[in-house]
Amino acid sequence: MDGMSTQTLTRTGTAIEVSGLHQRYGAFEAVRGVDFTVPGGRLFALLGTNGAGKTTTMEVLEGFRPASSGTVRLLGADPYRDRRALRPRVGIMLQESGLIGDLTAAETVDLWRDLARNPLGRDEALDLVGLGDKAGVAVRQLSGGQKRRLDLALAVVGRPEVLFLDEPTTGMDPEARLATWRLIQDQVAAGTTVLLTTHYLEEAERLADRIAIMHRGTVRIDGTVPEVVAGHGDRIAFRVPAHTPIDALPALDGILPEIAVTDGHPTARYTVTGGDPDGRAHRAVASLLAWAGEQRVTLDRLAVRPASLEDVFLTIVENQ
Amino acid sequence: MKTDLAHVYRLARLDLTLIFRNRSALTNAVLMPLLVTGFLIFTAKRQAGDEQLRFLLTGQVAALVLFAPLVNLAGFYTSRREELVLKRLLGGPASATAILGGSAAGAAAVYLLQVLVLCVAAVPLGVGLPDNPPLLLAGALAGAALFSLLSMVISGLSSSGELAQIATVPVMLLCLFLSPVVAPPDALPEALRAVAGYLPMTPMAEIVRAGFLGGTRWTETMQSAGVLAVWVAVAAILARRYFRWDPRRG
Numbered sequence: 001m002d003g004m005s006t007q008t009l010t011r012t013g014t015a016i017e018v019s020g021l022h023q024r025y026g027a028f029e030a031v032r033g034v035d036f037t038v039p040g041g042r043l044f045a046l047l048g049t050n051g052a053g054k055t056t057t058m059e060v061l062e063g064f065r066p067a068s069s070g071t072v073r074l075l076g077a078d079p080y081r082d083r084r085a086l087r088p089r090v091g092i093m094l095q096e097s098g099l100i101g102d103l104t105a106a107e108t109v110d111l112w113r114d115l116a117r118n119p120l121g122r123d124e125a126l127d128l129v130g131l132g133d134k135a136g137v138a139v140r141q142l143s144g145g146q147k148r149r150l151d152l153a154l155a156v157v158g159r160p161e162v163l164f165l166d167e168p169t170t171g172m173d174p175e176a177r178l179a180t181w182r183l184i185q186d187q188v189a190a191g192t193t194v195l196l197t198t199h200y201l202e203e204a205e206r207l208a209d210r211i212a213i214m215h216r217g218t219v220r221i222d223g224t225v226p227e228v229v230a231g232h233g234d235r236i237a238f239r240v241p242a243h244t245p246i247d248a249l250p251a252l253d254g255i256l257p258e259i260a261v262t263d264g265h266p267t268a269r270y271t272v273t274g275g276d277p278d279g280r281a282h283r284a285v286a287s288l289l290a291w292a293g294e295q296r297v298t299l300d301r302l303a304v305r306p307a308s309l310e311d312v313f314l315t316i317v318e319n320q
Numbered sequence: 321m322k323t324d325l326a327h328v329y330r331l332a333r334l335d336l337t338l339i340f341r342n343r344s345a346l347t348n349a350v351l352m353p354l355l356v357t358g359f360l361i362f363t364a365k366r367q368a369g370d371e372q373l374r375f376l377l378t379g380q381v382a383a384l385v386l387f388a389p390l391v392n393l394a395g396f397y398t399s400r401r402e403e404l405v406l407k408r409l410l411g412g413p414a415s416a417t418a419i420l421g422g423s424a425a426g427a428a429a430v431y432l433l434q435v436l437v438l439c440v441a442a443v444p445l446g447v448g449l450p451d452n453p454p455l456l457l458a459g460a461l462a463g464a465a466l467f468s469l470l471s472m473v474i475s476g477l478s479s480s481g482e483l484a485q486i487a488t489v490p491v492m493l494l495c496l497f498l499s500p501v502v503a504p505p506d507a508l509p510e511a512l513r514a515v516a517g518y519l520p521m522t523p524m525a526e527i528v529r530a531g532f533l534g535g536t537r538w539t540e541t542m543q544s545a546g547v548l549a550v551w552v553a554v555a556a557i558l559a560r561r562y563f564r565w566d567p568r569r570g
Contacts, residue, residue: 062411064407064410064411064565083415084415087412087413087414087415088413092411092412094404094407094408094411096404097404097408098403098404098405098406098407098408098409099405099408100334100338100400100405102338102341102342103337103338107337111330111334112412114330115327115330115412115413115414116412116413117413151408154408154412158412158413
């Protein structure tokens with residue numbers, strides 16, 4: 001319980017601060033000016049393609065290397081220079097496990113418990129990640145997903161105030177992924193700050209208070225999920241009615257449709273972005289239905305939905 | 321500092337567990353060196369005089385440092401770095417010094433155990449117990465530290481555990497054949513004798529032998545200690561320069 005006071009502090013303060021971060025490896029600049037802050041007790045997700053700079057950003061925050069330029073603060077300290085003081089307060093799960101194959105799951109947890117100041121119990125840690133029945137199994141005999149879960153147990157065994165999770169659910173089956181999400185949510189509920197990278201957009205939508213989408217070394221967009229998707233319009237789609245020429249379809253909010261063929265039918269898709277985000281889908285659909293009424297046609301498979309994180313992600317990755 | 325020592329102890333224990341659990345490490349680092357040494361000593365016992373036996377046995381007390389703290393440790397550091405084990409540990413509460421020091425301490429423990437076996441075996445062989453155990457221990461520990469640092473350098477330049485072990489072989493052969501561990505310095509040609517004086521094994525072997533047999537002037541021992549200290553400093557600088565935590569593979 002002696003973690004309580006510090007956790008209360010970090011919940012009110014800023015746990016992670018990154019400003020103007022650049023990271024170079026020789027001539028290659030992996031990170032080119034990244035800024036974000038994570039308040040204590042919140043979960044922040046970094047999304048992006050491979051090579052976007054997520055892991056590099058994370059490794060600077062984890063204190064593995066100094067920033068080439070810019071400033072990073074972790075719990076108010078410099079993660080590289082103050083590593084000795086910060087290390088016991090931080091839990092890290094790398095993108096690849098780095099476990100010792102010759103140890104059993106229990107021996108692995110015991111090693112990390114012995115290195116920590118105020119660790120969880122061995123059984124408690126293994127049960128948290130659903131490996132209670134694998135205690136005596138050699139690490140090399142665990143499946144990829146089980147290794148990932150053991151790795152997560154090591155990251156939380158020292159009761160960290162800040163948790164870095166680099167693609168934590170890669171290789172897990174859906175059940176293990178759900179259980180892992182619950183564990184991460186419990187950590188956040190208990191006051192832990194989490195910085196997570198993921199390829200799974202659903203994971204970010206489920207867990208994150210705020211997200212940032214990185215591409216080629218910069219943050220292209222950040223905010224809460226609703227904020228991020230709001231700028232990317234609402235999607236309206238329907239099958240083009242038979243005998244209606246494509247150039248006879250109306251413009252909605254000044255936007256012309258894109259036509260694609262799905263299941264053998266030409267389908268019209270509109271992305272309406274103008275005006276206030278709350279009412280624009282309604283206005284667009286109202287004018288569409290008015291047009292359909294005039295034309296006496298039925299719009300089969302009419303669908304309206306807000307932009308998804310995937311839409312935003314693909315727009316960023318494809319356009320830039 | 322206290323935490324660092326606790327971490328070194330815990331990580332050394334880990335390495336000992338792993339050495340005794342891994343059949344090839346157990347063979348290469350613990351058993352095979354003792355077998356080779358035993359073979360050399362018993363051959364000397366049969367075919368050579370007491371003087372040569374004393375020389376060879378005390379030389380082996382020093383030369384055993386080439387196995388656990390050099391060959392095996394260079395392989396350990398490298399394979400664990402490539403498997404991201406070292407980086408995973410570095411992300412935890414232990415410091416870089418404690419992580420590297422822990423493995424080095426584990427290797428030193430194996431080496432000291434082998435030294436102990438030789439010290440005990442020396443009694444029935446007629447060489448007797450060490451004359452100055454603290455000096456012997458100091459030489460052995462300094463040597464273990466030096467060769468651990470050299471294994472960090474070699475690891476930093478190697479891309480797999482196997483390659484790192486292969487890279488230690490020239491160092492090992494130079495130390496075995498030019499330093500005064502198997503053959504006395506006057507068996508070497510003049511030119512090589514000068515070079516041999518500067519090898520890392522030479523001052524270590526001289527100190528260890530002085531500790532075991534006694535009868536060496538302390539000025540000579542201090543001179544050896546000076547050369548050894550320079551080697552430790554150089555190896556530490558090189559280790560700092562060349563050791564790496566990120567895998568060499570992409």
